[in-house]
Amino acid sequence: MFVRSVEPGLITWETETDFVVVGGGGCGLSAAATAGAYDCDVVVVEKADSVGGKAEVATGQICGVDSPLQREKGIEDSPQAFYDDLLTQQTEESVDQYDLNETLITTVADRSGETIEWLIEEVGADLTLHTGRFEMSGHRVYRTHYPVHEDGVIPRAGKPVTDALHETALDRGVDVRTGFPSDQLLVDERTGDIVGVASKENPTAVPRRQEVHMIRADHVLLACDGFAANQELFADRFPEVATLDYWGTRENTGDAIRMAEELGLRLDEPLFDMHGPFTVPEGIYLPNELVKAGSIIVNESAERFMDCGDVPYRVMDIHIVEQEGGVGYLIFDQEIVDLFTNEELTRHQFGYILEEDPFAVTESIADLAVAHGLDEATLAGVIEAVNRAVNGDPDEVPHGRAYPHDLSPPFYSTKIKPMYVKGRQGIKVNERMQVRREDGTVIDNLYAGGNASESLEAGDPHVYIAGMDLMTALTEGHIVGEHVGSQYA
Template sequence: MKKWIPTVLAAAMALSLLSGCGAKKELADVVVVGAGGAGLAAAVRAQEEGANVIVLEKMPIVGGNTARATGGLNAAGTKQQIDKGFKDSVKLFYEDTMKGGYKKNNPELVKLLTEQAKDSVEWLENYGADMSDVGRMAGASVNRTHRPAGGAAVGSHIAMVLEKTAKEKNIDVRTRHQMTDILIDKDGAVTGITAKDKEGKEYTIQTKAVVLATGGFSANQEMVISYKPELKGFATTNHPGATGDAITIAEKHGAALIDMAEIQTHPTVVPEKGVMVTEAVRGNGAILVNKSGERFVNELLTRDVVSKAILGQQDGRAYLLFDKGLRDSLKATEEYFKMQLVTEAESVEALAEKLGIEKAVLANTVGNYNKGVKAGKDGQFQRPDLPRELKDGPFYAIEVTPAVHHTMGGLKINTDAEVLNKDGQAIKGLYAAGEVTGGVHGGNRLGGNALADIITFGKIAGLNAFNHVKAEQ
């Protein structure tokens, strides 16, 4: 790939410049704010073109919520699907995503996502990611969720691959450095950012392109309830840095927001622990039972529907029930055992006793489900995918309840990942990708679409940020 040698910004290679006795000033071609999956993807993509990139991450480590993602990355038409005999198409992927978002999604953004997610899988593989396993998440018509072999947790793997790649490319990634403002000139174009380093010292980075990739605001309870009061008191699955800072800063400079009240709860989160149990557990065949030992919902309905169903049960809680066969099929489950979140027993009846459930009721529930698996039809709740019977002991249960998981709303962007102002015009030099944006997921995000979103739009933002800087020289 042809490398671009900066001209005006060549002096940036000397790193910092001092202006009198004032705050330190630096130069960069592209500044990326946030070192989760979207930010690292943007940084790597810009650097591929030869850009000098600085990445700021306010937390002590990189990865953000990406490092917590366990399910997978949705993509259609991949070689993995073809090799495994899963028939999929971009059209079907698009339809599932629009349906899952209650058609509140921006169709142009969804079209781009579903067309380019396949390329995102291949791009990650080129840097050493293992995306060989293909499963199914709720709301998908076919298996399209890509993850490491054996169903291992995908997010931490992707974060590790991108972090390693950034290091190999000598990208300047600074942890515990926080953006405090975006600098915009009288013509409405980005000229840089201000930031604080790990000692709290202020400095400025001059740049003509900023990519915001700071994630959503699920960990900001005040901001959450300002848009959705009924979520007051809900825990969150997000890391503590997901507080929406960049959204607030960009809005101050005229950025438009979209879908801010569209806030998703994840149905299977361990109470008091805040640990999310990946949707892939249900996708691989687990069932949900209430405290009476009965199923009460099609486990593969969308997250909002399943969350509401759980909240309608006694104490607003349920048990995710599975067996050794499922555990062996999904390496991601091992983390829950290490964290001692699982109740286990050699038989369904013994598990019922440990959970305080009537033995006959739970045994009957599992038995009826297994009959449905054998018949290829769930007569009780019309679950569309029945991958396995639950018959191989030991048997396991994890208590779960919904928690705030994903904020579908955020900065309004176009298909070039440019941030738009309230008049629908692009703010020159300002880009955004991932959960900091809105419009991609509409009223509900499908499991597996977040990673597709952050990698696909992260790459788009990084490339277009570079192209903007190049055009300005």
């Protein structure tokens, strides 16, 4: 039961607060840190033993439209340009099938630049604007921001931002409770109003020993992500990819969508995301840019099957899934390693990957073939064709590699496979992120944000813009925090 009817007057409330935030990830921390600046009591309940959620393990790219960093560099951008960039991603068929919510998209885009400014100026997050060599998918201008890291390798690229948000929230007196799942929305049985949430501490204890914490709140934000870690729900929504492995945090079991269904809220189209690719067998996440930069991918027959230079990762993953065994072999060389090691955007994450040592490093095509059990003659033919194509010869497989150059030893290679990282079907919201019922009416004091609310892609798998998810989570949290907090100014 994800929604419980209660008689508020008969309950012994453990906590009474102005605003409870369910989920201490990107969206929840942003909302809490924002509302905490006002005279507003805020409680964050986080299921995991630490805050951060998926925002912490993300690659850390955050798009922001008309941000101060863009303006400093003379880059002109606008919410309309952002919306148009999303529209151009839709295919002829998907335009008819998926209805992008222009109001929500332009609202989030409009507030995203201000959110970047707030993160830098008030939260103290050290962000920079990517203006380097790697082209960021889907953007007409540079609008991808990312956290600056201290020297050294870092596997959790979003952590500097979630840490800064967490600290700001604590400084502002927000009560952040970890190991504190909240899986029930409380509704006044007489009025139907949302009156709080129930949180069960110690979820692994036998039920009768669980302590049920009743939190009364005037405003509730559902910021507890989607349902990728809930295999049953995922298989129900996406049977076609249900056998793929999942990569990500374990807490996103779809509590928000369950609450929404029981409450009769309006839901978005379901959307899943594969990401990566991931190395086999280690399961290390490789950035999509590594593929696009000049690598090639072959299948078990040592043949190329896709243009590596022009692939949003969703499309790349589907190509790989279609190959024998659902795997491929990623091959690149020293020039790509140097490129990634020297580029500010990639050097920390790539340094971490190199330290994990998932790549076979080989000095000849023969050794490369042996390393993966591939046919040497076919592989040699593929690499020769790729290198000829760099010099202008026609290539059977298009070779839109971003930095075409002769692939030459030493070769770096690894077996790869796609894994899924996201499953969401968000709650429909208005521009203040207040949730909508099936009949379109709004519940004033119940909000949803990040992956718990409707996606800007409206479920269309063709629409992908790098950094859009974190932009959405952080900006929507900021919008909700302002809206709730300003009622206590």
